[in-house]
Amino acid sequence: MPITAREWHLAARPHGEPTPDDFRLVEVEHPDPAEGQVVVRMVAMSVDPYMRGRMRLGPSYAAPWEVGEVMKGGAVGRVVESRSPDVPEGALVLTDAAWRDVAVLDARAVRQLPATEDLPLTYSLGVLGMPGLTAWAGLFRVAAFREGDAVFVSGAAGAVGSAVGQFARLRGASAVVGSAGSPDKVAWLREIGFTAAFDYHDGRVKDLLAQAAPDGVDVYFDNVGGEHLDAALGALHVHGRVAICGAISGYNATESVPGPKNFSSLMIAKRLAVTGLLVGDHTDLHGEFTETVSGWIRSGQLAVRETVYEGLENAVPAFLDLLKGANTGKMVVRLAPDPD
Amino acid sequence: MPITAREWHLAARPHGEPTPDDFRLVEVEHPDPAEGQVVVRMVAMSVDPYMRGRMRLGPSYAAPWEVGEVMKGGAVGRVVESRSPDVPEGALVLTDAAWRDVAVLDARAVRQLPATEDLPLTYSLGVLGMPGLTAWAGLFRVAAFREGDAVFVSGAAGAVGSAVGQFARLRGASAVVGSAGSPDKVAWLREIGFTAAFDYHDGRVKDLLAQAAPDGVDVYFDNVGGEHLDAALGALHVHGRVAICGAISGYNATESVPGPKNFSSLMIAKRLAVTGLLVGDHTDLHGEFTETVSGWIRSGQLAVRETVYEGLENAVPAFLDLLKGANTGKMVVRLAPDPD
Missing domain, CATH: 3.90.180.10 (Medium-chain alcohol dehydrogenases, catalytic domain)
Known part of the structure; x- marks a missing residue:
């Protein structure tokens, strides 16, 4: 039949x-x-x-x-x-x-x-699936997160972003800052342990980030691109690391998307490392990722x-x-x- | 006195x-x-x-x-x-x-x-000094050059660029492509073993690079920024690596310099790694650098x-x-x- x-x-x-x-x-x-x-x-x-x-x-x-x-x-x-x-x-x-x-x-x-x-x-479609592994590989391998790092993640209330921020917290970040697109999301980020969070509609991202992370950050996990990436490059410390995971601010662009301003001079002056991330390169991490993250969920340490x-x-x-x-x-x- | x-x-x-x-x-x-x-x-x-x-x-x-x-x-x-x-x-x-x-x-x-x-x-001010060590650290450490890589270097007839191209050749690059600003410089680059070289005044860098490196490149060593960086990001293979050493095209800019176009989508689609380079981070390489490079000069393998x-x-x-x-x-x- x-x-x-x-x-x-x-x-x-x-x-x-x-x-x-x-x-x-x-x-x-x-x-x-x-x-x-x-x-x-x-x-x-x-x-x-x-x-x-x-x-x-x-x-x-x-x-x-x-x-x-x-x-x-x-x-x-x-x-x-x-x-x-x-x-x-x-x-x-x-x-x-x-x-x-x-x-x-x-x-x-x-x-x-x-x-x-x-x-x-x-x-299996989210925190224990592709988005979760993306967060894991991007934070721990691509951005080489280390205990004590201050982390900024954009699109922080999304599937990937909310995992990134919580993974960073659970592994000893000194600060976890998130941006999101509504007051409700910002409230939720604070609820689940972000040190600071802001609604990017509330001003220039550069100013909002400076307020949320006055001492700068070591790692930026980018889901948004555009003005967020500009602001993050400005806020990163010397030897800061960036994982470029997404650029949702430019996904509907019909012309070529302008790149981060003063890119070369910032890259050199601060010796930044910026790396593109696709989860398919990192399936070898699936075992450690699944074991750790499902444990965090079961113990109630990770909100989903x-x-x-x-x-x-x-x-x-x-x-x-x-x-x-x-x-x-x-x-x-x-x-x-x-x-x- | x-x-x-x-x-x-x-x-x-x-x-x-x-x-x-x-x-x-x-x-x-x-x-x-x-x-x-x-x-x-x-x-x-x-x-x-x-x-x-x-x-x-x-x-x-x-x-x-x-x-x-x-x-x-x-x-x-x-x-x-x-x-x-x-x-x-x-x-x-x-x-x-x-x-x-x-x-x-x-x-x-x-x-x-x-x-x-x-x-x-x-x-000691050039090939055996700061510019030479910059080339060495940028190519071998920051851009993680491996034997068989195809390399593009801009500003290739300068102190750093001419070292980068020759170091790559001497360590087994599959191709070494250089850009420079005059026919004389281009002729010199060919003389000293660059696989291909072009004068960036002769057209759009993107087109000139596509002609010089039709199969793309694995490593880009950037001394110029701007249009060169745009073109290189387009020509890089998946998992390509970039050392940002300089951006002479923008040094006299009086306003913020536009960044590479479609940066985020290129970074992700090709999982590129772009890293800023300052020689001061790499003084630990001074010993191996001096020994190898002075040997290459003495044996006539490296033109200065x-x-x-x-x-x-x-x-x-x-x-x-x-x-x-x-x-x-x-x-x-x-x-x-x-x-x-």
């Missing part, structure tokens, strides 16, 4: 800010799974800022989505039919195969999730928040709202209740 | 391009040396691009020169009178005490030069060129011409004949 799936296709490459017209929800019939395949019914799918890059051609963080084809992205689901000895029916799996409600996939294209019965399945939209039809609103900063913590689209 | 010295003082902080009026040559009488002091008669002094930074207040590569005071900079000289048991009369020394013809100095402020009778004394201006009164023209790129190799001002 053929399998009916609902899928989001890329309808058009946006110019500037994406709109709902750039996406199309279509119904597709798939044949029954072949030998070695499984049918996965998705429980939740991820929308992430980096996906804005997959909508365009040119330098991006992952292969661009093709116009007229299904978009790809992280999701967790349950195997409802299996023709592979490796992945049993009923298994909970992580895939890169949403945005859709059900998919017929090669068994090799899914990863079985370990039993974490006490933790929500969706954490999610913003959940319900239903596949709301995947596009979730994504567009994410780009506008509507989420606190990980933005997730729930497609089915958590399995028992 | 008091010692009469001629000294260059900073007369004014320039706005934009420095002019001769920003400097003043004055005659000063110094008292006889006190206990622990030496009198050094300079043989040659260095003018370097970084000195433009010492003319201004604010983020710089070294302490700013004070208006109305003598300027400082590397020089080699001979001790003509000594009241220190550590530094005998007649010793050849390196000091940071030019721009002047004679200076009364603490013995601790001079470094005795090893006997290198076969090599010109002025090499100097541009020499004669006389203290020509120090300012030398410096101003340096900023315009009039030199090939190290720019030196000779104040006296080499001692026997």
Whole structure:
């Protein structure tokens, strides 16, 4: 019996800010799974800022989505039919195969999730998944965080940012400063242990950062780019380190984005080290990351928040709202209740 | 008997391009040396691009020169009178005490030069001195050069750039590409073993670099900034590395200098590592650097060129011409004949 799936296709490459017209929800019939395949019914799918890059051609963080084809992205689901000895029916799996409600996939294209019965399945898309590992690798490897460092993270109330700030605190940062886009988010950052936090709408980032971190910082974890990066380069100490993880302030730009001002002279005078970060380079850290972070969650030392939209039809609103900063913590689209 | 010295003082902080009026040559009488002091008669002094930074207040590569005071900079000289048991009369020394013809100095402020009778004394200001060590540390440590890397260096016919390119060649670079500011310099770069070289006046740096390095590069050693840095970020491979050593294209800027375009997205998509370089962080490399490089010079594997201006009164023209790129190799001002 053929399998009916609902899928989001890329309808058009946006110019500037994406709109709902750039996406199309279509119904597709798939044949029954072949030998070695499984049918996965998705429980939740991820929308992430980096996906804005997959909508365009040119330098991006992952292969661009093709116009007229299904978009790809992280999701967790349950195997409802299996023709592979490796992945049993009923298994909970992580895939890169949403945005859709059900998919017929090669068994090799899914990863079985370990039993974490006490933790929500969706954490595998956030704090225990790609965003969490991004924070881990960016802070500890790329930015070479050391105990006693003062850390500034932008987009601090997002999935990656909130992990970065808390990881830094738990590993002995002397200060953790975060920027976010609303008073609620700022309040939440203070709640979860940030030393200082500010709403970047409240003034020039440079001034707000100087107020929040009057003694400067050693590490900057950048999710935002633009004015935030400018301000951070100014606030960094000699031998400061920057992980460039994202630049959401420029994702909808239609012209080339201006770079940080006085870049060369700041880089030299302070011998800064600025490094680009993609999580795919750092999967070797997955073991230590998972063990440590799941421990922190279980012990209550690490706060986790999610913003959940319900239903596949709301995947596009979730994504567009994410780009506008509507989420606190990980933005997730729930497609089915958590399995028992 | 008091010692009469001629000294260059900073007369004014320039706005934009420095002019001769920003400097003043004055005659000063110094008292006889006190206990622990030496009198050094300079043989040659260095003018370097970084000195433009010492003319201004604010983020710089070294302490700013004070208006109305003598300027400082590397020089080699001979001790003509000594009241220190550590530094005998007649010793050849390196000091940071030019721009002047004679200076009364603490013995601790001079470094005795090893006997290198076969090599010109002025090499201690260039290929065997600060610029050479800058090239060494920037290429091998900061940019983490590895055998087989393709290297691009801007300002390649300068003291630092010509060392970088040749060091890379001698350590097994797959390609060494240089940019310079005149056909003569480009011809010289080809002569001394650069795989490809171009005159940046001949078109857009981006296009010239694409032609010279069609397969891209692994390492960029930046002496120029601006359009060169933009072009290099575009040409770098995934995991490419950049040492930011200088930014001569922006040294006379009167407003904030725009940064590299699309910086964040390039940094992330290619996971580039960009690091600022100041030679003072890397003095621990001095031993291996001196030994290897003096060996390369003696064996004829490393070409050295100097541009020499004669006389203290020509120090300012030398410096101003340096900023315009009039030199090939190290720019030196000779104040006296080499001692026997």
